[in-house]
Every structure is written in structure tokens, then in C-alpha cells.
């Protein structure tokens with residue numbers, strides 16, 4: 001035996017040790033058509049690949065002998081406490097990979113103290129997701145935020161916001177990188193165009209202007225503009241974040257329009273292909289915002305070191321999209337919890353190895369571009 005090697009203590013193949021092993025496990029269990037939907041990106045998938053690759057091009061330059069006892073990973077975002085600087089980015093259709101869908105994800109979020117951004121395209125209604133989260137964490141419950149695409153019909157947007165607010169959502173995340181749907185050739189090849197029978201975008205059920213039980217399709221509209229953001233800003237007291245701003249000039253415009261936060265995202269490479277990796281865009285967006293509002297980054301975050309790099313370069317937190325779906329596919333609520341716990345442990349260890357006691361100790365000098 002090698003030092004300490006105990007076959008009984010060795011994790012089995014069903015126990016992924018990291019997020020990439022969860023991806024492999026998910027790939028072997030999920031219907032290949034659905035797996036392609038989760039995994040895929042737009043056109044040549046350049047941005048999809050680059051999100052992960054760009055983290056690999058950066059190195060960490062740790063500090064030593066800093067004399068910390070232990071790490072403090074908690075953060076607070078818009079008054080919402082979170083047990084780590086990693087939140088759940090909004091992804092559609094959780095019931096595609098697990099029968100309990102978003103309910104299981106929400107329970108895992110609640111159990112781990114993670115902020116969950118609920119997608120407008122969820123396959124469980126936001127009120128039912130919130131109820132599942134409350135059951136899992138009765139003391140105060142977790143923070144749910146609600147992601148939406150501004151609908152061309154303001155009455156519909158208003159009704160969606162009212163539903164999210166009634167469910168207890170603590171912030172609105174408006175996704176602005178989708179004037180039209182990106183082209184996913186994997187889905188075209190597979191003929192994956194619609195949800196299977198018995199699944200629907202439950203947040204769209206019975207909205208104004210339709211039959212009470214009809215599910216309205218989600219509209220993407222190139223007509224949406226800053227005036228619509230102004231209108232939303234006026235019509236809710238919740239914090240409003242914009243997700244999908246990548247141009248520094250748009251970050252400055254967001255400030256002028258009273259936006260409360262940005263999610264720096266290229267939609268996981270699913271909208272415009274060849275947009276730079278989000279980690280490469282981060283310094284310019286952070287500079288444009290000048291510390292006035294939080295910047296949350298998502299895209300390609302797979303390791304604790306990725307989280308540390310993003311925080312060091314000025315992100316307030318990061319989001320993960322696909323890894324949550326892999327956890328959900330592999331083992332429902334437990335799988336999502338495991339994904340969140342694994343990443344949190346990695347962040348904790350990476351902080352310690354960087355000589356940092358908390359995300360606040362991470363500074364841009366710890367990150368080097370690899371020559």
C-alpha cells in the first residue's frame with residue numbers, strides 16, 4: 001500500500017471529486033440530446049471554450065507568512081447573506097435533468113446558504129421554488145433572486161415581477177444579451193426544439209393577455225432598450241442587476257441608468273459567439289464601474305482558483321451555471337449540494353494558499369497573465 005492508502009476509504013466512481021468529474025458523471029447519465037443542450041454554445045463555441053481556457057492562462061502569485069487562523073468566506077450582496085462568494089446563475093429547464101427540477105436546486109441552495117438566481121424559464125413556478133427553499137431552511141430561508149428577459153408587453157413583465165416579488169425574490173436580474181436567441185447547432189442537429197410533454201415554463205403560465213392556464217412563450221425582443229430599464233427601475237423597489245453587459249461603455253450607461261449591479265456574463269457562450277472570456281473582460285468592467293456597484297462574473301468557473309482569480313481582479317462574487325445542472329443530474333439535491341460544497345472547500349483552500357483570510361484580502365497583484 002502507498003502511504004495511507006485504504007481501499008475502503010477510496011471514493012467510488014459515483015463520488016465525483018471535483019466539478020469536472022461531475023460533468024463526466026452527468027454526461028454518462030443524461031439523455032445525449034439534453035446533455036448537448038446543457039453543454040453546448042453558439043455557433044463554433046469559441047466563447048464557450050475560452051471562458052474556461054482564459055482562467056487557465058492566468059496564474060496566481062500567493063503571499064506567504066500572513067498569520068491567519070482560518071478563512072471567512074461569507075459575503076453579503078444587496079443585503080443577502082451568502083456562505084461563499086459563489087452563487088447559482090440562472091439556468092432554464094431543471095426538470096430536464098431531474099424530476100424535482102428547481103425544487104431540488106433550491107433546497108440545495110438553502111441548505112448551503114447559497115444565493116440562487118431563479119430563471120424566468122424555470123420548469124417550476126417561482127412561488128413553488130421559494131416554498132421548497134423555505135422548507136429546507138426555515139430560519140429565514142435562503143435568498144432567491146429572479147432572472148427575467150424584459151418582455152415587449154410591459155403588462156407581462158409587470159406580472160412576472162409581481163410573481164417574483166410575492167415569492168420573496170430579493171433582487172431582479174435582467175438578462176440583456178438576448179435580443180434574439182443565439183444559434184445552438186447541436187440542438188438543431190438533434191432536433192431539440194421544445195420541452196417534452198408535461199414540462200413547461202411555469203412562470204409564464206396564465207399571464208395577462210392569454211388564457212388562464214396557457215403558457216406564454218418567452219419573448220426575446222430586439223426592441224428592448226434603456227428606456228425599458230428605466231421603466232423597470234421605477235416600477236420596483238428591488239435591486240435591479242443587468243446580466244450580459246460586456247462593453248465598458250454599457251457598464252457606464254448602466255450606472256447612469258441607476259442599475260444596482262452587473263453580472264458580467266457572455267451567457268456561458270450561448271448567445272454571441274467570439275465574445276471574449278468573461279475573466280478577460282473583468283478588469284475593464286471593474287474599472288468602468290469604479291467600485292460604485294457590485295460586479296458578479298459568470299462563465300467557465302470550475303475551480304476554487306477560478307473564483308479566487310475573479311475576486312482578486314475585482315468581482316464581488318461569481319456565478320456557476322452548468323456545474324449546478326451536472327450536480328442536479330447526477331444526484332438531485334444532494335448532487336447540487338456536493339457541487340456547492342466542493343467548490344466552497346476549494347475556495348477556502350485556495351484562499352489559505354494565497355495567504356488570504358477572506359475575499360477582501362485578494363488583490364489584483366495576486367494574478368499574473370501567463371506568458
Ligand code: FNR
Pocket residue numbers: 037038039051089090091092119120121147175243265266267268269270298299300301319320321322323
Ligand atoms: C443558461 N443561462 C441562462 N441565463 C439566463 O439569464 N437565463 C436563462 O434562462 C439561462 N438558461 C441557461 C440554460 C443553460 C442550460 C445554460 C448552460 C445556461 C446562462 C447562465 O446564466 C450563465 O450565464 C452561464 O451558464 C455561466 O456559464 P457556465 O458556468 O455554465 O460556464
